[in-house]
Amino acid sequence: MKVKIDGKELNFNKKITILNAARSIGIDIPSLCYDDRLSPYGSCRLCLVNIKNKGIVTSCNTYIDDGMEIETENEEINKLRVENLKLLLHKYPKGYDKKYADKRFHELIKKYGLEAKIESEDTKLIDSTHPLIYVNMNRCINCYNCVRACEDIVGKLVWRSVNRGYNTLVIAEGNKLGNSSCISCRMCIDVCPSGAIEDSILIKNVYPQRWIDSTCSTCSIACPVKIGLSNNDPSLVKLDDKKLKYATDCLLGEYHWEDTYYSIERIYYPLIRAENNFLKTNYDHAINYLASNIKDIISKYGPDKIGFLVANRLTMEEYYVLQKLGRDVIKTNNIGSNLDICFKDDLNNLLNSIGFVHSSIALDKLDESKVVFVVGEIDRYHPALSSIIRKISLQGKTSLIVIDSLNSNKPIHNASDIYINVDESTMARIFKYINYLLIKENRYDREYINNIENLNSYYKKIENEIKNKEDLIPIYEKLDAIFRLISENKPITFIVELNNDNELSKEIINTYLLSNNSKLNNKIIPLFGSCDLIDSLYMGVSNKFEPGLKPSNKTGLDGLSIIEKAEKGEIKGLIVVGNSLLNSNLYREKILKALKRVDFIAQITPKFDIVAKYYAKLIIPSPTSLEKDGHYLSIDMKIRKSNKAIDNGIKQEFNIFNEISKSLNGFYYKSNEEVWNEIGSINEYLNNILINKFKGGYLLI
Structure with missing residues (x-):
């Protein structure tokens, strides 16, 4: 449909709101109650626009229509916006608009030449009972974003409104947030445009005086971030x-760094277990103690009785030095991570079929896809990527299909064109049915499938399996719509939050191959939940691969095999890097049983976890991502720089691995840069990989 916004003609393939249509071309219509994670509400009355022959409407909940002509700014609209802002300012205390100038409400106050003038505040509306969230309802503008987000997205009822009209007030459950059922997700902070609900760390440390460009290490997206420092303490x-x-809109990256950096479980100096207590020591003694235990185990049992398990994301330099310490110095190839503990089958399926496990599209090019097809809990594990997908769909740049097994509403559901909610046991059958239609209707590209001779046997197999399709009847129309959408539109990007379901991952990969086109490649982004350490694989943290996915010719154990051997008492020494080893509920009990059987466990970790408290004989503190220099590798093979924002005297893993090697008479790097240069000189794969050049793959039968 054709529309005209501020004189510019635009074409859209689907109905979207006027506000999002304007945003798609860079026009920022003022709004306060609109957040694309929530359903449009229209309460602030600031997103006003004029439609020719119709008049002034709110753009957040008015959809475009063919031939519509829209004006986003004129004298009448601006006058109404000013009046509405004045109404919101009628009880707003002065000073905050200057102190926290980047709040959306404060930006609009400044834009329209207004300022807060109320001198006093009601102390009864200030609540500091929650350790992470500060509440000052003197600053509330009654947009109700917190109420709606808590109920509709988080599934809680912590916030609610009381009274009516002028006396309406938003309060926490039980009148005090500290006494409520709040789970500290900080969603309410993120959707609040005025600062009525704020991060306690920011309130305590005041607004940042300087900013450091760096990279978030929470997930494989490795988003660029700005770290704000207040008096040399991170606050934002x-x-x-x-x-x-x-x-x-990533709560994990923007808030949950606090859960480690400011945790009461944070470790600042090495600890050696002595009976039921820990003895404080220094780094030199701790590293020599670890090296001595490694030598003893090698002397008694051999190097193959030692294993490494990586449970936190590291920099590329740190991964590289760790695997070199294992292979070249200790002489063990027992190198694994949470990734191959939790997702062994999915990894094998990806490598056996299409030969890679990275994204085959740059994340900043997602809006070039005609269709984005999302499978799984992306909002939970990769919210920044969900934000990208949500925005390009809402702005009409792509069609969005979402399939998951969640029993609660998520922001990406509201942005989808087709949403299917089924239990996990039905998911594989959905993709078999789609694959059946693609083959039956001859909608696949023979040149793209490397084992085309197996196509008939695969077709007969799935034809028999879907004959009994009663469980698909309720979603039959949606499945046909998906088939038409992916048959008629290219390119498609599949974004898959894997869950170690061998059958499901096979069928999704087959759908990716069958819907592909040798001229207009479809793309795929595999994701691995809370164990998403895919970058570790490329840097050689694997028994199968050395850096650059070069096959290893040495025998060794992957992460899951290390756990299984340890369970039998066949691993004598274990070095655990990170505090997330027990992230996988699937293998939690198995891991705990294994840890009990290991003679010596050393853990390198930023804070206490179950491994440190009950199993490790040596704990060496490591920094958070805010305290690191180095490089991170994102899922789309972009290398992003991490800059140390704060120095608390905690050694980076790079230095720890380096000094362990030196104590064992191995290599010693003078600097991080020396390692980086070595990675660049030997790892041609990382330098030369062309993520858009992949052609073909093997059907998994």
């Missing part, structure tokens, strides 16, 4: 959507 982290387009 913001995603930099100028460097990665549309990447915003």
Whole structure:
């Protein structure tokens, strides 16, 4: 449909709101109650626009129509916006608009030449009972974003409104947030445009005086961020959507760094277990103690009785030095991670079929896809990527299909054109049915399938399996719509949050191959939940691969095999890097049983976890990502720089691995840069990989 916004003619393939249509071309219509994670509400009355022959409407909940002509700014609209802002300012205390100038409400006050003038505040509306969230309802403008987000997205009822009209007030459950059922997700902070609900760390440390450009290490997206420092303490982290387009709204990256950095479980000096207590020591003694235990185990049992398990994301330099310490110095190839503990089958399926496990599209090019097809809990594990997908769909740049097994509403559901909610046991059958239609209707490209001779046997197999399709009847129309959408539109990007379901991952990969086209390649982004350490594989943290996915000719154990051997008492020494080893509920009990059987466990970790408290004989503290220099590798093979924002005297893993090697008479690097130069000189794969050149793959039968 054709529309005209401020004189510019635009074409859209689907109905979207006027506000999002304007945003798609860079026009920022003022709004306060609109957040694209929530359903349009229209309460602030600031997103006003004029439609020719219709008049002034709110753009957040009015959809475009063919031939519509829209004006986003004129004298009448601006006058109404000013009057509405004055109404919101009628009880707003002065000073905050200057102190926290980047709040959306404060930006609009400044834009329209207004300022807060109320001198006093009601102390009864200030609540500091929650350790992470500060509440000052003197600053509330009654947009109700917190109420709606808590109920509709988080599934809680922590916030509610009381009274009516002028006396309406938003309060926490039980009148005090500290006494409520709040789970500290910080969603309410993120959707609040005025600062009525704020991060306690920011309130305590005041607004940042300086900013450091860096990279978030929470997930494989590795988003560019800005770290804000207040008196040399970190107080605010913001995603930099100028460097990665549309990447915003990530609670994990913007708030949950606090859960480690400011944790009461944080470790600042090495500890050696002595009976039921820990003895404080220094780094030199701890590293020599670890080296001595490694030598003893090698002397008694051999190097193949030692294993490495990586449970936190590291920099590329740290991965590289770790695997070199294992292979070249200790002489063990027992090198694994959470990734191959939790996703062994999915990894094998990807490598056996299409030969890679990285994204085959740059994340800032997602809006070039005609269709984005999302499978799984992306909002939970990769919210910044969900934000990108949500925005390009809402702005009409792509069609969005979402399939998951969630029993609660998520922001990406509201942005989808087709949404299917089924239990996990039905998911594989959905993709078999789609694959059946693609083959039956001859909608596949023979040149793209490397084992085309197996196509008939695969077709007969799935034809028999879907004959009994009663469970698909309720979603039959949606499945046909998906088939038409992916048959008639290219390219498609599949974004798959894997869950170690061998059958499901096979069928999704087959759908990717069958719907592909040798001229207009479809893309795929595999994701691995809370164990998403895919970058470790490329840097050689694997028994199968050395850096650059070069096959290893040495025998050794992957992560899951290390756990299985340890369970039998066949691993004598274990070095655990990170505090997330027990992230996988699937293998939690198995891992705990294995840890009990290991003679010596050393853990390198930023804070206490179950491994440190009950199993490790040596604990060496490591920094958070805010305290690191180095490089991170994103899922789309972009290398992003991490800059140390704060120095607490905690050694980076790079230095720890380096000094362990030196104590064992191995290599010693003088600097991080020396390692980086070595990675660049030997790892041609990382330097030369062309992520858009992949052709063909093997059907998994």
